[in-house]
Amino acid sequence: MILKDILPIFNKHEVSFKEKYKEVGDIYTFIFETEKQITWKAGQHGIFTINHEKINKPTRAFSIASIPSEGHIKISLKISEDPSEFKQALLNLDSGMKVTMRGPIGSFYTKNSKPRLYIAAGIGITPYRALIKNLLLNSAEITDDKLFYLDGREAFIYTEELEEASRISSIKTKYLVKREKLNSEIEEFVAKHNNEAEYFIVGAKTMVHTIETLLKSKGIKKMNIIKDTFVGY
């Protein structure tokens, strides 16, 4: 990560819990408001710390799924029936209660207008909501972008936003359930664009590693692969 993408780690914001709702299955979205207006690059993540309860390991990273002009911080996460203390504490938040967010930080954002393949595994869809919303504001930066969204449980979220993007731009989403289908779709995109495109990957560690290995085996250079690994799953 380059220095300018990591330095905002020293910026500390108190963000105020506004609301939460269930997206689908065990995926929940939380909305926070900020006192002062803050800005970030679409695709970056915040480092969130719980203060309202005393818990072990009170800090977690979450991608910010909203863009600054929406005026709030949106995060979506998987919360199982037996969640960690951290996620239970999030569920216990009442309106107006505060958590600390450091950042936003990270290099997971678009930097040019090459064709792009966005690969999301499960909850790894979160930063793409922001990336795509932001690109729709600057549509000159969109060339031949595709989103391949894999979820074996078909727990797809943000479908409204993704369908809207498909309608008004050339960013098309393919919802995929099987890994084999994802691989064949990736191979097709690689055959068309090769190293003239950029390849974004988000998901749990093993998934990101497997997809990166596939891309490299097809000749895609490391410099054209941009990853966001959701450590913790």
Ligand SMILES: Cc1cc2nc3c(=O)[nH]c(=O)nc-3n(C[C@H](O)[C@H](O)[C@H](O)COP(=O)(O)OP(=O)(O)OC[C@H]3O[C@@H](n4cnc5c(N)ncnc54)[C@H](O)[C@@H]3O)c2cc1C
């Ligand atoms: C840059 C970055 C961005 C991220 N963005 C997101 C995001 O947008 N959305 C998101 O959901 N996550 C994101 N993550 C991952 C997130 O930070 C957490 O690590 C992840 O959600 C797991 O949370 P958790 O540890 O609270 O555990 P849980 O989700 O509750 O559990 C994770 C696993 O640990 C097991 N487990 C939990 N507690 C215990 C326990 N006490 N004993 C034994 N096993 C247990 C669970 O069964 C499960 O398999 C991101 C991570 C990074 C690094």
